[in-house]
Amino acid sequence: MAALKGRVALVTGGSRGIGRAIAISLAEAGAAVAVNYLSKSAEAQAVVEAIHGQGGRAVSVGADVSQAAAVKGMVAGVERELGPVDILINNAGIAINRPVDELTEDDFDRTMAVNLKSVFLCTQAVLPGMRKRRWGRIVNISSGAARGAGGVGPHYNTSKAGMEGMTRGYAARLVKDGITVNAVAPSLIQTDMVGAVASSASRIPLGRFGKPEECSLIVMMLIENEYMTGQTVALSGGLSFL
Numbered sequence: 717m718a719a720l721k722g723r724v725a726l727v728t729g730g731s732r733g734i735g736r737a738i739a740i741s742l743a744e745a746g747a748a749v750a751v752n753y754l755s756k757s758a759e760a761q762a763v764v765e766a767i768h769g770q771g772g773r774a775v776s777v778g779a780d781v782s783q784a785a786a787v788k789g790m791v792a793g794v795e796r797e798l799g800p801v802d803i804l805i806n807n808a809g810i811a812i813n814r815p816v817d818e819l820t821e822d823d824f825d826r827t828m829a830v831n832l833k834s835v836f837l838c839t840q841a842v843l844p845g846m847r848k849r850r851w852g853r854i855v856n857i858s859s860g861a862a863r864g865a866g867g868v869g870p871h872y873n874t875s876k877a878g879m880e881g882m883t884r885g886y887a888a889r890l891v892k893d894g895i896t897v898n899a900v901a902p903s904l905i906q907t908d909m910v911g912a913v914a915s916s917a918s919r920i921p922l923g924r925f926g927k928p929e930e931c932s933l934i935v936m937m938l939i940e941n942e943y944m945t946g947q948t949v950a951l952s953g954g955l956s957f958l
């Protein structure tokens with residue numbers, strides 16, 4: 717399990733849910749992991765301690781990834797503590813769940829800033845170092861809502877569709893630099909977010925919610941595979957096919 721030994725990974729929104737599972741999988745594969753969070757520092761610290769408990773290297777780093785200055789500070793801090801970032805997982809996201817007639821401009825702007833602009837800010841911040849080392853892996857956590865109806869609302873659909881466009885745009889421009897950029901599009905993974913959006917798994921053909929660990933398995937597959945870039949892998953218990 718030492719495939720990523722010597723690599724440094726940054727997982728945005730690594731304190732809970734899907735990001736937490738990805739952080740732990742990366743550490744199990746040998747990477748040193750920076751666990752980003754917005755406000756839940758104790759949860760992020762618990763992920764760091766779980767990684768330390770398995771003999772891995774990890775730090776927690778608080779930053780609002782929708783803010784350019786915070787992202788700059790976060791990446792500088794990670795570089796100081798662990799080294800330059802080789803693997804970026806753009807996972808942090810929000811799902812403002814409101815009936816369409818009650819959605820506000822602020823809901824739209826906040827969703828775009830956290831779910832989409834953050835991907836641009838974090839990617840731009842780590843790119844120069846990846847280019848210099850001629851190796852990098854970027855995985856964006858999209859959603860079935862990028863292409864399907866989704867259960868949150870059009871603001872959320874838009875943010876995730878934009879993320880998939882950004883995935884292809886970066887992939888095309890970075891492939892010659894040894895950097896791959898892919899996305900995973902989960903639907904209804906058992907996390908705090910899904911608890912607030914869907915009360916039952918009855919819509920899912922498999923008959924249950926997905927597990928965060930099932931999502932991290934796909935992320936690890938994408939990180940291993942140099943020949944795959946610009947792609948989105950759906951993970952939905954049969955709910956949608958891309």
Ligand code: NAP
Pocket residue numbers: 728729730731732733734735752753754755756757759779780781782807808809810811830857858859860901902903904905906907908909910
């Ligand atoms: P979650 O349990 O609600 O966790 C969200 C994570 O994002 C937390 O770590 C949170 O930090 C962090 N975060 C939120 N806003 C942030 C900000 N501005 N800056 C930094 N971190 C921020 O969500 P999840 O279900 O694991 O979802 C993770 C990703 O998967 C999201 O992008 C989501 O859209 C996507 N997704 C999830 C599902 C699903 O079924 N669960 C389906 C499709 C896509 P704190 O802990 O500090 O609050």
